[in-house]
Amino acid sequence: MVSGSCAVMAVVSSSSHLQGLVPFTSQPNCFPHQQLPGSVNGSYGLSSSSSSSSSKRFFTSLRACRSQVYGGLPITSFTSNYTMLTPASAAAAATYPSICAGVVNQLEKLAEREREVVFDLKSYMLAKAKAVNAALDEAVPLRYPEKIHASMRYSLLAGGKRVRPALCIAACELVGGSEEEAMPTACAMEMVHTMSLIHDDLPCMDNDDLRRGQPTNHIAFGEDTAVLAGDALLSLAFEHIAGASKKVSADRIVRVIAELGKAIGSEGLVAGQVVDIASEGDSSVGLETLEYVHIHKTALLLEASVVSGALVGGASDEEVEKLRQYARSVGLLFQVVDDILDVTKSSEQLGKTAGKDLLTDKATYPKLLGLERSKEFANELVRKAKEQLSSFDQQKAAPLLGLADFIAYRQN
């Protein structure tokens, strides 16, 4: 493919439910890190230019990279770069099929440089997940009474994607903080998330037997232990932030705890779950209630993850506000995609019971908007999320930009 300036859509796996709606755009042949006027948010895209053998090799390599799978997911949309080829070299590559050695060398160097700054979300997320898993493992050792700790560890270390910790760490790093500073807060987000899954799965709630491809906590350990494991994880989340954040000032810790508390309680995910349960089987439930449920049940904890990471990292009020808006869009997106996946994937693919929303005639975006409009809504949310990051250093913002795509294009 040889072209001049053009918008390029990232190739998405044919199995993606959002195929053809990927919001990536870029203007090729720009200088590295240049603002991309053609892009939706001026931030983010894939270079596609040159027919030179070197750049062919490069893009072949990039395509190979695209075909890699992250945790069973195509990572097509999660690998991106900011370094573009120069207009001059790209024009030469477009004009002359046979390129002189000098130009080849130049392109080789540029391609090398491009490889250097390519943001590899897969590696980033794997590295963060590994660090988070190690920190969680350490935070909840298997000690007396063994049963409760085994139950907590069973759900906590069940191999989730660690999206919330990743968002927390990425936000902290974006504003100048470190992974080390963010880690206790990042772990707390996963503890709270795990608690909400354990309690939501209980017979008196969603009554689910399967979670992440394994028996739910109460199936494995009994209802009493499952309730208590959730309580212990919830309590530990706050204790861990307060006790383990050795390099974070007390002022910041206090703000993080208030933020997290609000995201969980009767104005947070508990409120979402309550309204969700009350809405079950109610055919009159409309978009407003649906959005209330999704925002409260899911989005607020993602928002708390991002905002808390930013607070730990020392973000200004303005930065916190932008990241909060980013997180709100990403948070709602997360649940919209969940709704879509519930009707497009199998239980095996999801690692949890699929099609439950249909069975229970639950209000979902696909039910209220239709599948296609739900996908459009998801794309709009990705766009809005990224827009909030436009004023940040784009290289530093790469993880959060990538995470928005990851959440949009995940397959489970």
Place this chain on the structure above:
Amino acid sequence: MVSGSCAVMAVVSSSSHLQGLVPFTSQPNCFPHQQLPGSVNGSYGLSSSSSSSSSKRFFTSLRACRSQVYGGLPITSFTSNYTMLTPASAAAAATYPSICAGVVNQLEKLAEREREVVFDLKSYMLAKAKAVNAALDEAVPLRYPEKIHASMRYSLLAGGKRVRPALCIAACELVGGSEEEAMPTACAMEMVHTMSLIHDDLPCMDNDDLRRGQPTNHIAFGEDTAVLAGDALLSLAFEHIAGASKKVSADRIVRVIAELGKAIGSEGLVAGQVVDIASEGDSSVGLETLEYVHIHKTALLLEASVVSGALVGGASDEEVEKLRQYARSVGLLFQVVDDILDVTKSSEQLGKTAGKDLLTDKATYPKLLGLERSKEFANELVRKAKEQLSSFDQQKAAPLLGLADFIAYRQN
């Protein structure tokens, strides 16, 4: 009764299960606030001297006060004073049945002074409970979604004795802090306590239908809402400390949150409940396990209440340590008395199902030690608790001294 220096046992209601074992001692005829060498902990006692008409009036009034009931409980042991009659006037009273007008006047003045400094635990606890109730009411308003807030308020505002908030505020005031500073933390203790009651009562746990004389939360609101109300209260506890403690430094708040978290989680009350459930029906359970359960299920939250109050009030490390030891004894005492009450009181008297421990053949102190030795153990714990307070200003320590008695001699 006229006597010289003697130890005086406080009169305890005949219905008290600890009758005759009350550890109050005092040496009458001491100067106000004087260290009492004859007392067990040198801290605390009731004056008993003089046969003058004025002091008769005073002690008649004191006895009337003793017969008052706090929340259905005889307050005999909760009203104490530190101002004693002078040796000279008491000796005169002992020697001459007919006392001259001058001495009467002197005794009138002293009695007046005594009335002024009498510590009235009933009034203290009523005042604190009123303030705590108002603060809790404000902290959990009835808003959307109404059902979850109604459920939270149902259990939170069900009229408990507010022992934990009172301990918290008393500890804060003892070390120089104010009720206002302690209030968010005090409320948090009650929120956590309420959460633990709601979850412990669930069908999958203790399966209790009655609590504080009312249907348990899951009976009134359904199991799903009860689980979520507990979660919301637990989360709110931390959020409230972090968000509402406006006049407390962030350093202190962070320490309080770490302290509270530890008291709740898998090394705190959750651990106690897990081991308690595991021990049910196990006839081999001994004193060690029983103490583990009581310390974890009950004592640690009482300890957290006292220590957190002290931290908020700016206690030194040494003060914190003494108050921690006081609270450990009081905390264990609380559960020992609970065990005793379970076998000596009716459901109506307790406001919850009585005799459950016997029915389930649960390990309790009366079962393992016998009732009399359990009462002796309770008295020993009161003594140990008070001993830790001997180095504090005794007038300022009066609420905590009184609370130890209140916990020991409560009737439900």
